[in-house]
Amino acid sequence: MNYTLKTFVARDGERFSQLYEANASGFPLFYPTAFIARSIRPSTTHETQKVYLAAIKRVCEWETSRYIDLAKRFHSRKFLSAAEIDDLTNCLRASKLTSKASVISNAKYNTYVVYAAGYIRWLTHEVITDSNTHEVRDAVEAQNTMLLEKKKRKVGSKAAREQRIVSLSLPNETRSRLLDLFDQPFEGVRQAQNFGHRLRNILMLRVLYETGMRFGELLSLKLKHLIEASGIDSAYLDIERNHHDEFDARLHQPVAKTQGRRVPISENLEEQLINYRDNWRAEVPHVGFSEETFIFIVHRGGRSQGQALPKTAFSTGLTNLKQMFGALKPLHPHLLRHDWNYRFSKHADREGMSFEEERTLREQLMGWVPGSHMSTRYNRRHIEEKSHVIGRKIASDTARILQ
Template sequence: MKYTIKTFITSSGERLSQLYKTEEPDLPLFYPTAYIARTVRPSATHETQKVYLAVIRRVCEWESSRNIDLALSFRSRKFLTAAQVDDLANYLRASKLGGKGAVISSPKYNTYVTYTAGYLRWLAQELITDANTPEIREALAAQDTMLLRKKRRKAGSSSARDQRVVSARLSTDARNQLLDLFHQPFEGLRKPQDFGPRLRNIVMLRVLYETGMRAGELLSLKLRNIIEAGGGDSAYLDIERNHHDAIDTRLHQPVAKTLGRKVPISEHLEEQLRNYRDNWRADIPMAGFSDENFIFIVHRGGRSQGRALPITAFGSGLANLRQSFCALSQVRPHLLRHDWNYRFSIIADREDMSFEDECTLREQLMGWVPGSPMSRRYNLRHIEEKSQEIGRKIATDTARITK
């Protein structure tokens, strides 16, 4: 049996998703809907809710393929056997996109196992009237433990992951190609209808490069968020928290994961934003011009023309650029965020900035809360270089004493 997840927008702008049987598209599955509404939704973003539903969909698919009815089993006080737990864990780990034997990443799999255990625990407690008796509690705990033990303990060294984050940055060729496109955005184009979308995509990449903001924050920028230079102050972009934006008609709303903040931009980027807004965006039918309208919109003809640009359309635009310029083959929005932090570290060292100041300023510009572990992770490079410097001094001192 096949299942599908549908997303809706409420009148308040909140996004809600529900799980359906494909052959019964008018009625959402009762227990997954109740679980999300009562347990997950009060404390989780819509994106997190969709991950929960993706996991529950896998559980439902596993039930159907194995001819198991978990609700009926739990009502009868029958819990998963060790063999069923093994089988379910293997099903959760299998990759749907890869070939036979392909698996999802260990961190993603561990999340799936955790969410599955939580849902099954809730489902059993929901269906068993005397779930608080010692026997039922012990049986539930045993099932829970068996599932959670299936998490992969060796998902990779945390220090190795930190090192990958610290070292992630643009290659020299990719950086040079991007800088060339920032100044010559129409390079290689021939068709007039391609000029507007190309300029939009290059300006978006430049915003990511100069500010390090996330793609969701970029796609959420509205016309009012461009603050032009004046009174001696440079131009900046005002990033706002925008969950459940009633103005945003995109079903899968891009959102700002981090705190709202103001990020400065260069004079040339300010000029390019004005040029795009006043000379290219303004010519698109159905494009709005109020403060609430989004900066980056769909240019191509069709029902969505003039509306806010979806994340999928931005991804397609980047794919076209990667195809046209081989030096950009590895460029992704989040890589530009890593690269921004790499360049920030270089400037911090050049300015002889203290470790504490570097953390504070990075947190402010990235939108992280004070004391964020991400800030300290990026500052790891600074710590490593200082430790090497001190280590060399100690080694030199030892050599002098020996002599």
Template sequence: MIFKIKHFIAADGERFSQLYNGDSTGFPLYYPTSYIARSVRPSVTHETQKVHLEAIKRVCEWEALQNISIAVRFQGREYLRQFEIDGLVRHITASRRSGKGEVISRNKANTYIAYAANYLRWLADETITELNSDIKTAIDKQHEALLSSVARKSGSSPANKQRILAMRLPDEAAQALRKLFEEPLHCVQKNGDKGPRIRNILMLRILYETGMRRGELLSLKLGNFMEAISGESAQLRIERNHHDEFDSRAQQPVAKTLGRTVNISTEAEQQLIAYRDHWRPNSDCHFLFINHRAGRTQGRPVTMTGFYSALNNLKEVFPALAPLYPHLLRHDWNYRFSQKADMERMDFESERTIREMLMGWTPNSEMSLLYNQRHIQERANEIGREIASDTINRGDKKCPAILHRQ
């Protein structure tokens, strides 16, 4: 049985999603819809609601494969046995894109398992009308058995932290990208392809120069672009825009971080002006980056799918860009910011504060502190060298003699 998550826009602009049995057209699944509407939606964003639904979808898939109804089981005071929990966890964590036996990332698996466990606990409370201490104990035991499958977060691993700190664009990809910034129409033959190419390169340039997220990029409106005045650089204003009533995209790209204003280079400003005034199709759409191709979507804002399609097309034409993906540009920006902080001999607190402001992170954010660990490590190494040298400075100069043969 196939299950599908469908996305909708309410009259007031609110986004919401529902889970459907793909074999039928009609009402969404009752319990998942009730759970999201009553227990999840009031406190989380639409993006998080979609993650909850993906976890629940995997639970429903497993039910169908086992030919059981968990709700009916609960009504009969029958709970999942350990071997069933093990099978459910395997199904939840199985990769849908890779080969058989492959699993999703540890962080995503942990999230799905936790969300599935919360849903099943709610479902038990919802379907069992008479709860007593024994039943509550059984529900708690099932809940704990599921959560026991949650692995230690990979984010706590020192090796993973070092991996994040080292993430940056490979030199060949960076060179190819900077060349395209200078010559965005390189290899373009057809006039109809020029506008989309300039838009696509410009989107990548903004990600590269500002480190903003792809959702923030696709949410930029014409009014968010402020040209340079009085010697100040041009800027882009990033706004939190959840449930924007003017956004026609059911899966709305949104800013996950805080709103802020970021600077862009003079060259990027000139290209933005040229794109806005000469290459961008005439449209009443408020969004900066829109679809160019003729058809029913022309003039509408670029979707996340459209963005990735454009990026994949660029990779086919320019193979050196193969390692590039949007969030890598955010990591690369932080790498370059760290280099700049070193050149400026910026102190730890200043580096942390400025980084948080430009990335849209809250004060003392975990990621900000992670990137700033470099200074702590460097200072520790420096102090360690000083202490080691202090041994010799104190007159202990006979020790090296033992290294020579007598």
């Protein structure tokens, strides 16, 4: 039996998903729906709920393929054997994309194991009426422990992995090509109908480059969030926490994961955004002009023309840019966030900022809470780079003394 995940938007803008039998109409699966509604939905984002349901979907597929009904098994106080747990985790590990790797990544697999174990543990307590007895409680915990022990251990040190992440930045060739496109956004465009969405795509990349905001935050920018320069104040963009936005009609709503904040932008970007808003965007049929409508919209004809841009549409546009400009191949939205932090560290050096000042400013501009682990990561890398420079100088002094 096949299962499918369906997503809905409530009247108040909340997104929620449910698991259904693929070829059956009517109600969602009872136990997965109850688990999400009572245990997961009140304290997690919709994106996290979808990952839970993806793991539970694999559990349900395993049940069907092995002719097992977990609810009935647990009600009869029959728990999973070691062999069944091995088999289940192998199904959690298998890749659904046959054209690529035969298994999913360790990180994704570990998440599935934890979420599947949480659901199965909940299910046992749900269907066993006296689950608090000593015997049953011990059996449930033993089953849960066996499942969690199937997680894959990470190879290499945590510090080394973090170092690789925070050291990411744009290759010089990619940066040069990108800066050229910021100045000449229509380069290589031949057909008139392609000018509007080309400008939109380049502006979106420029916003990411100048501010380091997350991709979801970029897609959530509304007309009211562009604050033009006035007097001595430069232009800036407002980033708001926007979970369950009732004005966002996108089924899979992009959301801001970090704190709300204001981020400054350059004069050139401000001019380009105003030009896009007042000319190119304004000419698109069905577009909205209220403060709650989104800056970046669908330009091409169709039912979604004039509406907020979905993630997939920008991904397609970025792929087309990479095909046209080979130097952009390493580019992806989150790399621009890493690169912003790399440039910020360099600027902090030139300004002679203290460690504390650098951390505080970075946290504010990135939307991290004070004392954020991510901020500490980037500052640690900065300290290591400076220590290497000083270390080389000391080594050179020693060489001269020996001579």
